[in-house]
Amino acid sequence: MQTALLTKASSSALPLFTLEAPQFRKAGDAATPAVGSVHSYAKEEEIFAEGDRAAYVYKVLSGVVRTSKLLSDGRRQIDAFHLAGDIFGIEAGDEYRFCAEAVGECVVIAYRRNNLSATMGNDAQLAQEITIGMMRSLVRAQNHMLLLGRKSAIEKIATFLLEMVERTSGDDALDLPMSRTDIADHLGLTIETVSRSFTQLERQGIIDLPSARHVVLSNKAALERLNA
Numbered sequence: 642m643q644t645a646l647l648t649k650a651s652s653s654a655l656p657l658f659t660l661e662a663p664q665f666r667k668a669g670d671a672a673t674p675a676v677g678s679v680h681s682y683a684k685e686e687e688i689f690a691e692g693d694r695a696a697y698v699y700k701v702l703s704g705v706v707r708t709s710k711l712l713s714d715g716r717r718q719i720d721a722f723h724l725a726g727d728i729f730g731i732e733a734g735d736e737y738r739f740c741a742e743a744v745g746e747c748v749v750i751a752y753r754r755n756n757l758s759a760t761m762g763n764d765a766q767l768a769q770e771i772t773i774g775m776m777r778s779l780v781r782a783q784n785h786m787l788l789l790g791r792k793s794a795i796e797k798i799a800t801f802l803l804e805m806v807e808r809t810s811g812d813d814a815l816d817l818p819m820s821r822t823d824i825a826d827h828l829g830l831t832i833e834t835v836s837r838s839f840t841q842l843e844r845q846g847i848i849d850l851p852s853a854r855h856v857v858l859s860n861k862a863a864l865e866r867l868n869a
Contacts, residue, residue: 680751682704684746686742689737693736694735694736695734695735697751697753698728698729698771699750699751700770701748702750704743704745706743707723708720716826719826721827722744728771728775731771794834794837796868797838798839802864803858803864845860848864
């Protein structure tokens with residue numbers, strides 16, 4: 642991998658990564674000096690804001706983080722939901738283009754963007770995690786672009802549920818950590834459309850909703866056909 646692909650051409654651009662621990666927004670963080678700094682966030686707490694200096698790369702240890710952008714008219718677009726093991730906060734430039742917030746209680750570890758070559762040489766496993774995380778993020782971004790541009794509301798919900806099952810339990814049931822509003826802002830839908838789509842899938846026997854956030858994929862094959 643070429644460092645030039647990950648930074649701006651200007652000399653002021655931040656390098657991607659280092660192992661220096663950051664200074665967080667509040668006290669009480671548990672530090673792991675040789676690796677980074679571990680920090681816990683409460684539900685809806687901001688991790689970084691859009692426009693903040695992109696000095697750190699983050700990895701989710703537990704919980705879920707959402708990255709989003711607020712449009713000029715007040716609408717919000719959620720770029721992605723980052724689950725345990727996911728890398729986020731990777732930027733080519735000097736500032737974060739999105740804000741990051743904890744969906745619920747979460748724990749992350751942060752690494753300073755500096756001296757990528759030294760990091761890769763000193764900690765091959767961590768460098769591999771960063772690389773794999775970048776590739777996964779790219780694939781998800783490409784899939785999300787297709788979803789937003791070409792799929793109907795029902796197809797978007799089907800794709801979202803299948804992706805979440807694959808990324809979490811891997812079986813036919815899951816507990817969604819995010820709200821219907823979050824789902825709507827991620828899929829480019831209204832909350833009313835999301836609710837109607839869930840109800841329609843339930844009436845068709847494709848999913849079961851024992852509670853608002855617990856979803857059982859009663860007919861996974863039908864969901865996969867909608868996702869095709």
